[in-house]
Amino acid sequence: MKKVIMDVDTGIDDALAIMYGLESDALEFLGITTVDGNVPLDMVNRNTLKVLSMLGREDVPVFSGAAGPLMKPSRHVHHIHGEDGLGGALIDYPYENMCEAQFAPDFIVEAARHHPGEVTLIAVGPLTNVALAFKQEPLLGELLKEVVIMGGIVSRAGQGNSGPNSEFNIFTDAEAARIVIHGGANVTLVGLDVTKQAVLTARDIETLKGSKYYDFIKQSTEIYRTFSMDKFGLDGCALHDPLAVGFALNRGFLRTEHHYVDVDTVSPLNYGQTVCDFGGLWGEEPNVNVSLEVDSARFVEDFLNVMKNASGKI
Template sequence: MKKVIMDVDTGVDDALAILYALESRQLYVLGITTVNGNVPLGMVNANTLKVLSLADRADVPVHPGADRPLMRTSEHVHHIHGDDGIGNALDDFSYSNQCQEQFAADFIIEQAKKHPGEVTLIAVGPLTNLALAFSKEPKLSEWLDEVVIMGGLVSEMGRGNKLPNSEFNIYTDAEAAQIVFHSGAETTLVSLDVTKQTLLSNRCIKTLEGRKYHDFVQQSTEVYRAFSKERFNLDGCALHDPLTVGYVLNNDFLKTKKHHVDVDTVSPLNYGQTVCDFNNLLGREPNVNVCLGVDAEAFVSHFLETLGREG
């Protein structure tokens, strides 16, 4: 089984990504690290512990990370993910698992050093923890197998979800993203260009009726789906974070090509923009695998099949 660490800011799609990874039976989740993002860190921690308990996987350790971006003030998106970050779907859910004391960045470094060349880091929130880890241990880029990131926008300019040209995870801590992109690690960016094509509709949710996660999926995504309909006129919510896990499970879901990508940390209008040099105008070494296409139907089918699996 492929060894992975998931770095999350557990809102709705993070929760679905965690369940997808665990129920795939293809990934050995060494641990989950948490970061401030969709909601404040305390909520992220609680949501992550609840989701693991829901999945009967309280054995997976949770390591709290950064409670703020490297340089900026925190921004949260309760209007998309609900008051608690997961649509209040687990308000009355009891759980006894607790977070570990070891800081997220230290856990990432420890595990990568312990399993050199074997660990894939799946990052589906702001990249603050990763930036801290790479800054503390320069050899981390050599020890990791790959870093797979949900974030950015490379070819659909003007269609961002934070600024016209910026995606939320990168925007939330663009300075951290810049550090990670230039870390030397093998990096794949699963951007809005492809994630917005993977939708969880009411019809999709109905296929989970009678299964373990149906009620959670339906309730947790209610606010998210309503927001997507109102703001983007989409029939369902995009499976941003689950698609990132999907790429690790089967990279045939996505078509990628390596290009030079940098992050704008200066312009008020374009802060957090992931600038991809498709035509190599800058003459710089390609550093990020960017996504140019997605087999959305195959991925969504696999996602639903995995969450609907019995036993």
């Protein structure tokens, strides 16, 4: 199985991504690292531990990471993920598992050194932990097999979700994102170009009725779907983070191209923009696989099948 580390800021779609990855039985989770993002770090830790407890996977170690961006104040989005970060779905859920003592960036470096060329790092939150790991180990890009990032937007100008041309994870810590993008790793950017097309609708959720996670998925996504309905007229939840896991599971879900990408950390208009040089005007070597098309129907079907086939009771 493919060895993975997931770096998360566990809100609703992070939880779905963790569930998808673990229930797929195709990925070997070396650990999960947490970072401040959708909600504050202590809430991210609590949510991650609760989700693992719900899955019966307390064996997966969780490593607490950065409590805020490298250079900016924290920025949270409770209006999308709820006051607890999971739409109230697990507020009273019991859990006894705890975070490990080791700092998340230290764990990332240690795991990469212990398994050189084998570890896929799936980062679905702000890239603060990952940047700190790259600064600690300059050869980390060579030690990791690949880095799959849910973040950015490259081909759909004006359709960002934190600025007209910026996506939340990159915008939250653009300085960290720039370090990672230029860190020499095999990077794939799974951005809003494709994730906004991968939507879990209310009708999709109803196909899960009677399955293990139906209640959790329906309740947790309700606030997310309400936000989508109010803003976009769509009763659905974009599967941003699960699609990054989906790419790790099946390359066929996405069409990517290799281009040079940089991150804007200066402009007041476009801070956090992932600027892709499609025409090679800068003459730089390509450094990122950018996702441009998604087979959304096949991906959503796979996500639903994995959820339907999950065994046992919560």
